[in-house]
Amino acid sequence: MRNAPTILHLDMDAFFAQAEQASKPSLRGKAVVVGGLGPRGVVATASYEARIFGVHSAMPMAQARRLAPNAAYLYPRGAFYRQISDQVMSLLRALSPLVEPLSLDEAFVDLEAGEAAWDSESARLAGARLRADIRAVTGLTGSVGLAASKMLAKIASEQAKPDGLVLIEPGTERALLAPMSVRTLPGVGPATGDHLRRAGISTVEEMAEAGEDELVRLLGKAHGHALYAMALARDDRPVVAERETKSVSVEDTYDVDIHDRLRVELEVRRLADRCVRRLRGAGLSGRTIVLKVRRYDFSTLTRSETLRGPTDDPVVVREAAARLLDSVDTTGGVRLLGVGVSGLADFTQEDLFAQAAEEVRAEAPEDEVAEEPVTAEVPPVEHRWRPGLDVRHAELGHGWVQGSGLGRVTVRFETPESEVGRVRTFRIDDPALEPADPLPLVRRRPDEPSAVDETGDVPVARPGNSR
Numbered sequence: 001m002r003n004a005p006t007i008l009h010l011d012m013d014a015f016f017a018q019a020e021q022a023s024k025p026s027l028r029g030k031a032v033v034v035g036g037l038g039p040r041g042v043v044a045t046a047s048y049e050a051r052i053f054g055v056h057s058a059m060p061m062a063q064a065r066r067l068a069p070n071a072a073y074l075y076p077r078g079a080f081y082r083q084i085s086d087q088v089m090s091l092l093r094a095l096s097p098l099v100e101p102l103s104l105d106e107a108f109v110d111l112e113a114g115e116a117a118w119d120s121e122s123a124r125l126a127g128a129r130l131r132a133d134i135r136a137v138t139g140l141t142g143s144v145g146l147a148a149s150k151m152l153a154k155i156a157s158e159q160a161k162p163d164g165l166v167l168i169e170p171g172t173e174r175a176l177l178a179p180m181s182v183r184t185l186p187g188v189g190p191a192t193g194d195h196l197r198r199a200g201i202s203t204v205e206e207m208a209e210a211g212e213d214e215l216v217r218l219l220g221k222a223h224g225h226a227l228y229a230m231a232l233a234r235d236d237r238p239v240v241a242e243r244e245t246k247s248v249s250v251e252d253t254y255d256v257d258i259h260d261r262l263r264v265e266l267e268v269r270r271l272a273d274r275c276v277r278r279l280r281g282a283g284l285s286g287r288t289i290v291l292k293v294r295r296y297d298f299s300t301l302t303r304s305e306t307l308r309g310p311t312d313d314p315v316v317v318r319e320a321a322a323r324l325l326d327s328v329d330t331t332g333g334v335r336l337l338g339v340g341v342s343g344l345a346d347f348t349q350e351d352l353f354a355q356a357a358e359e360v361r362a363e364a365p366e367d368e369v370a371e372e373p374v375t376a377e378v379p380p381v382e383h384r385w386r387p388g389l390d391v392r393h394a395e396l397g398h399g400w401v402q403g404s405g406l407g408r409v410t411v412r413f414e415t416p417e418s419e420v421g422r423v424r425t426f427r428i429d430d431p432a433l434e435p436a437d438p439l440p441l442v443r444r445r446p447d448e449p450s451a452v453d454e455t456g457d458v459p460v461a462r463p464g465n466s467r
Contacts, residue, residue, distance in 0.1 A: 002148045005123050006112040009145040009153035013162040015105035017047035022441045026420045031071035038255030074388030080438040098239045110239040127165050139441040149235035173233035178205035185230045207231040249340025250274045257333030271339040272318040284344045285310035289320035292338035310345040385409040392436035416441050
C-alpha cells in the first residue's frame, strides 16, 4: 500500500435514477425507480427519495411497488446511460492512463500514474476538480473517495455519498476501520458475515483481534489470509487499466414466457440486428456468434458457431443465430433470449458464406430471386410506449411516456432545460407521435475551468468521523 492517498474511487450517485431526474424536470426531488417493469422485473436503481421507503437495487419490482406505490417507475434507457458513462470515463482517462471501470457508474483511478496527484493536498484538489467537471459535462453528481488503496478508496466513497468527497489520510486507516462492520470489507457477503457473527466476530477490530490462524480456520486458507490482511488495512491490489472488450451482446427477458416458435425466431432475428448495430457502433466485428436461451424452468443453454472470418454483416449474424436456434428445444416456453458476438476484431473480412450467397443470387434467374425481407427493427406497439422512454410529437415537440394502456399513451412534454411540462393523452397509433432519441442533459461544456474551492475545503475522514 502506498504512502499517499492517490487511489481515487468514483461512484455516480444513484446513476440511472439521477439521470432520469435530470432529464425530466417533473421528477426532480421525487421518488424514482428504474428497472424491469413486468411481473419478473427487478430494481436496477432507486433514487435517494425512493430509498427512504426501503426500495433498493436488486429488489423485485413488485415489492418496490408495495413499499413506494407513488414513486415513478421507469423503463431503463441503456443507450442514454452509456453515453453519459462514456463522458465520465473520458474525464477519468484525462487524469490517468490507469482507469479501472467496474460498471457504467463506478471506477478506480490511479492518480499518481497520471501525475495528477502525489500527496494529500494534490489528491484532494484533483478529486474536487473531477466532481466539478462531471457536473459541468453531464449535469450529474458523483461521490469520490481517496485513499492509499482500492479497498479504502471505495469505503471512502461510500462515506461521501451522496455528492461528496472523503479522503482517508495515511496512518489513520486501522483506527477508521476498527468499529466498522465486517460486511464493509470486500469479499464479506451475507453468508460470510453470518458465519463470522456466529463466531463472535462482528467488527473489523474483532476480526483483527481474532488473528490470522482463527480466520483461516473459520473461512479457509485463501479467504482467511486475504480478510486478515484487509482487517489490518493492507491492500496492495493495483488499479488495472480497462481490458479490451471480449464480446458484444444483447438480451431480453420477457414478462410472459414465449411459446410460439415463430415468435421466438422473430425475437432472435431482432436481437441479432440489435447486436450488429452495437457491434458496428463500436467499430468492431467478430468471428463467433453466440445464442443464449433461458427456458421456462430457468435452465439456460448457450450455443455458438465460429465463422471463417470476422463479420459485422447483419445477414450473416442473423442466419448463424437462426442455425443455432434450430438445435434448441423451446417447446415448454422461453423467458430470456440473447445474441452475442465474440472473437472480436477491429476490421471485417468479406464473409465467405455471405459471398457465396450473393453468387448464388447472381446466377439465379430474376424470377427465382427471393426478395430479402426488410429487417428494420419495429418493436411491438406495447413496447414503443414504455414508461420513461422518449417521444416526439409533430406539434408539441419532445416528451416522455408516463404510461400507456387500453390503446392510449400519456406523454409529459418537457426537456432537461424546460420547466415542468404539461401532460397529454393520445391513441397509441397517433401518426403525429413517434419514438425519439434522448436529449443531452447539458447542451455544451462551459468554457470556464472547473470551480474548486481554493481552500481545499473538502471533508477528511478521521477515526469516528463517519458520514
